[in-house]
Amino acid sequence: MSSEHAKIHVRGLKKSFGRKTVLDGIDFDVAKGESLVIIGGSGSGKSVTIKCVLGLIQPDAGVIEIDGEKATSLSGRERDQLMAKFGMLFQGGALFDSMTVWENVAFRLIQERSHSRKQAREAAIETLGMVGLGGDVADLLPSEVSGGMMKRVALARAIAARPDIIFFDEPTTGLDPITADVINDLIVSVREKLGLTTVSITHDMASVRKIADRVAMIHQGQFIWTGSVGDIDNSGSEYVDQFIHGRAEGPITMDIRKP
């Protein structure tokens, strides 16, 4: 795959916080329409990786290109334009709690002033419908809906402006298996419907098998294994085996002291 055609192209991404190195040379490409899933232990730097790609965290080194164009050190306006290609589902939802559900979903439409408030509301309700929520939640505040609904609202906000690329940071964490599966189905369906390129983070193997085309495993600041989702059970990597079977024993050691 040549880098001109990659939707997202990342090489040598590095980031440290103080003396702690979190990313130590991350390389990956995501092709148009592809779904990459990043797996890895807690605190291994998955969220930091996608925040670097989004420009929310300034990397220490590395190349990031979106559609073949450099995405690091942009001016404010260039960044705004780039952001218009992105949607992001944050780990905690990150809904604006001073606004109603529909205002959250339509936030970008309202800010761009491309829609009147009435049109924006209609668009928001349509998008809420795509994630299986009825118009009755539109006027609630985020604090008034359940965790699963919050994820769906956040998903609706991420897709409301019809971006090209969506990042999902742990879309199913903290949900019951049934709701999690509903969210997975939603991700697959909006992806197909809107022809999106997606990068997702998850701990949940059911989710990986459902939404991934390709899987990358991060460990100690690097992608130690990348392969298609079909190969994940015979990856030949002890790290991946340990992770997908959830074993405490293996090459990955968590920073937890044994009793």
Next chain:
Amino acid sequence: MNPLAAIGRTFLAFLASTGRMALFAGLGIFHCIVPPWYPRLVLRQIMDIGYFSLPVVGLTAVFTGMVLALQSYTGFSRFEAEGAIASIVVLSVTRELGPVLAGLMVAGRVGAAIAAEIGTMRVTEQIDALTTLSTNPFKYLVAPRLIAATVTLPLLVLVADIIGVMGGYVVSIHKLGFNPTSYLANTFDILEVMDVVSGLVKAAVFGFLIALMGCYHGYHSKRGAQGVGQATTYAVVSGSILILTFNYIVTEMFFSR
């Protein structure tokens, strides 16, 4: 925790971040000037900062005026200079006590609220979410608060001035038995436009500083509930210190010539 150590640590942290604060302030002012603006957000902040601070500021002012009259009577009656009470009250209130006390009360109420709100938004990634939705958090969160506080505090202080002088008047007439007509005449004889104007300029400066500290500490809030709590404390402490510092600086600018 040892309170003295806490103050010392806060003060050191304050010194260490002065440079970043100045940068933050510059960026904040830049985004106040350069469009797009958010008038609706400014209006909402004016309501939050101004209208809902009125009771606190009014109560502070009325009791300050009352106690001023009482205390200066105790002092001046010994020299049979009771006539000076009206001028003491009106000058202290308009020049110093109105702006400073209102500023400190608002720093406690509004500075803390701003820091808590923006800090929570930082911690729950709402500020990152703003950025991913192509909205500059400085324009959307910081600038409206800076503008609203700078505009609103002078209005609050004007109200505080009036209420404070009234408090002094009430005590002087009803408790100390002064003649209302001559008390009011004394009050307006001594008062000059500059006294009020200097107080209002102070108020605008304080308003800016309060909002700046709230935004700055909220914006740089550390993760977790503790981080937000800390941001709130810093906002109030540094806001109050800056108010007292700039009170001296502005006073010197107005009255040292």
